[in-house]
Amino acid sequence: xxxxxxxxxxxxxxxxxxxxxxxxxxxxxxxxxxxxxxxxxxxxxxxxxxxxxxxxxxxxxxxxxxxxxxxxxxxxxxxxxxxxxxxxxxxxxxxxxxxxxxxxxxxxxxxxxxxxxxxxxxxxxxxxxxxxxxxxxxxxxxxxxxxxxxxxxxxxxxxxxxxxxxxxxxxxxxxxxxxxxxxxxxxxxxxxxxxxxxxxxxxxxxxxxxxxxxxxxxxxxxxxxxxxxxxxxxxxxxxxxxxxxxxxxxxxxxxxxxxxxxxxxxxxxxxxxxxxxxxxxxxxxxxxxxxxxxxxxxxxxxxxxxxxxxxxxxxxxxxxxxxxxxxxxxxxxxxxxxxxxxxxxxxxxxxxxxxxxxxxxxxxxxxxxxxxxxxxxxxxxxxxxxxxxxxxxxxxxxxxxxxxxxxxxxxxxxxxxxxxxxxxxxxx
Numbered sequence: 001x002x003x004x005x006x007x008x009x010x011x012x013x014x015x016x017x018x019x020x021x022x023x024x025x026x027x028x029x030x031x032x033x034x035x036x037x038x039x040x041x042x043x044x045x046x047x048x049x050x051x052x053x054x055x056x057x058x059x060x061x062x063x064x065x066x067x068x069x070x071x072x073x074x075x076x077x078x079x080x081x082x083x084x085x086x087x088x089x090x091x092x093x094x095x096x097x098x099x100x101x102x103x104x105x106x107x108x109x110x111x112x113x114x115x116x117x118x119x120x121x122x123x124x125x126x127x128x129x130x131x132x133x134x135x136x137x138x139x140x141x142x143x144x145x146x147x148x149x150x151x152x153x154x155x156x157x158x159x160x161x162x163x164x165x166x167x168x169x170x171x172x173x174x175x176x177x178x179x180x181x182x183x184x185x186x187x188x189x190x191x192x193x194x195x196x197x198x199x200x201x202x203x204x205x206x207x208x209x210x211x212x213x214x215x216x217x218x219x220x221x222x223x224x225x226x227x228x229x230x231x232x233x234x235x236x237x238x239x240x241x242x243x244x245x246x247x248x249x250x251x252x253x254x255x256x257x258x259x260x261x262x263x264x265x266x267x268x269x270x271x272x273x274x275x276x277x278x279x280x281x282x283x284x285x286x287x288x289x290x291x292x293x294x295x296x297x298x299x300x301x302x303x304x305x306x307x308x309x310x311x312x313x314x315x316x317x318x319x320x321x322x323x324x325x326x327x328x329x330x331x332x333x334x335x336x337x338x339x340x341x342x343x344x345x346x347x348x349x350x351x352x353x354x355x356x357x358x359x360x361x362x363x364x365x366x367x368x369x370x371x372x373x374x375x376x377x378x379x380x381x382x383x384x385x386x387x388x389x390x391x392x393x394x395x396x397x398x399x400x401x402x403x404x405x406x407x408x409x410x411x412x413x414x415x416x417x418x419x420x421x422x423x424x425x426x427x428x
Contacts, residue, residue: 035152036160038210042103042145043167045203047175048114048195049137051260051380054130056179057117060188065123073384075123079130080138080381084374087139091147091370092236095363099148100211106144107204110136114196118189134377142168143373147366150357152214157354158307162299165349166292173288234360236367244421249372251411252355253379254315255348258322258404259341261383265391272397275331287338287345294346307355308423312416314351318344319408326401352376359426 047053054076062072094102113132120126145164153160182191239245262269270280301310321340324333356368390400 032213034210035214036149036163038099038103038207039145039149039160039164040167041203041206041210042107042141043164044171045107045110045199046137046141046145046167047171048110048199049133049135049139049141050172050175051138051264052172053175053179054133055264056176056183057188057191060183061120061126065120065126067123067126071123073388075127076130077381077385079127080134081378082131083135083139084377084381086135087143087377088370088374091143091373092364092367094144094147094366094370098211098214099144099151100207100214103141103144103207103211104204106136106140107199107207110141111196111199113137114192114199118192118196139373139377143366143370146353147369148214150353150365150369151362154362156303157357158299158302158304158350160299161302161353162295162297162350165295165346165353168349169288169291169295169346173285232361233363234368235364236371239360239368240371242425244418244425247414247418248311248422249375251315251415252311252348252352252372253376254408254411255318255344256376257379257383258318258408259345260380261387261404262322262325262401264384265387265397268391269325269397273329273331275334279331280334283335283338286335287342290339290342291346291349294343295350298347298350302350302354307351307358308419308426310347310351311355311422312412312419314344314347315408315412315415316344317341317347319405319412322401322405322408326398326405359422 058072061067067075109132113129113136116125116129117133120129145167146161149160149164150157179191182194186194266280267277269275270277298310298314317340321337321344324340325337352372356372357365360368387400391397
């Protein structure tokens with residue numbers, strides 16, 4: 001059943017309340033569409049703390065700070081893991097306050113980290129800056145945006161989530177190239193200052209304006225529909241006592257681990273296969289484009305069938321992608337890998353954004369999502385180091401890829417077995 005679209009002003013007609021809410025007197029106007037535009041601004045702003053952006057500056061950072069590959073990688077992993085731990089503890093703040101104020105504070109903190117990066121002169125100063133970039137960029141921006149969308153929208157949650165996550169592939173497509181062009185023109189340190197300016201002059205005002213009508217944190221589209229229909233509003237403590245949550249979590253972090261590990265060691269891959277790095281990187285626009293289309297399609301499927309029913313299938317394209325990469329030496333396996341991998345990547349962004357709200361309600365969504373999101377961040381931090389150690393020990397890259405395929409297939413099978421129990425949790 002479709003809900004009433006967002007309106008442009010306070011004079012627009014109120015939405016018809018959900019049947020279960022009429023008698024309770026909980027009629028409220030539906031969440032306006034500009035809320036999801038604010039979420040897109042936040043997910044795009046996360047780029048300054050994402051691996052694909054920071055990695056562009058690695059040669060200059062290592063040269064200016066006299067860091068080896070291992071030294072830089074260690075600092076990066078430490079900062080990422082520490083940010084995930086803080087996010088796991090602090091993510092519940094999103095359940096107590098409006099997203100608007102928290103997002104502005106996070107954007108300003110991210111801008112401060114960009115300014116700090118422009119002035120860094122010591123490896124020991126680089127560590128807290130990397131920690132801040134990862135916490136406020138990759139961590140807080142995505143967490144606040146998707147928690148907000150999960151809370152603001154009920155009937156349109158899948159479609160709105162698919163729009164909110166578009167900021168990730170869009171920024172992935174143009175931010176690295178923009179950074180390279182700016183570095184060539186003004187230098188790498190000044191490029192970080194430009195980033196701080198963009199966050200303060202563009203992202204902050206847009207977020208303030210777009211979320212000016214954000215309701216109290218306990219109000220949602222159609223006035224708390226999840227509570228009105230009787231869905232149990234799980235606390236984080238209750239969720240952490242359910243083995244189904246951890247079984248699902250081990251499966252859903254698979255894309256973060258697998259894709260990050262492959263992309264981080266892409267230079268080793270192309271050398272091993274006899275390809276060129278420009279050939280491999282040249283197919284990233286395909287990856288970003290397919291991710292966008294898949295994210296939008298997944299949103300429609302979620303609204304039609306629910307996220308739980310789609311879970312067992314989202315890892316299968318990635319398993320196929322990595323199999324092709326492991327077994328084929330043809331350079332044309334790269335676009336096949338990119339397209340198949342993007343099917344999982346784009347679907348996962350939307351699917352996992354909606355899943356926790358569908359399972360556990362929205363009242364404590366920030367606290368619950370912070371645990372799941374932190375697990376994904378930790379998985380993405382562990383993959384590069386683990387693969388690097390295995391390469392040093394002589395484990396062939398193809399063998400590692402096949403182990404990833406086995407992991408993805410086992411995870412998909414686990415999610416299939418879990419489906420009945422997850423449906424029962426959602427009906428509590």
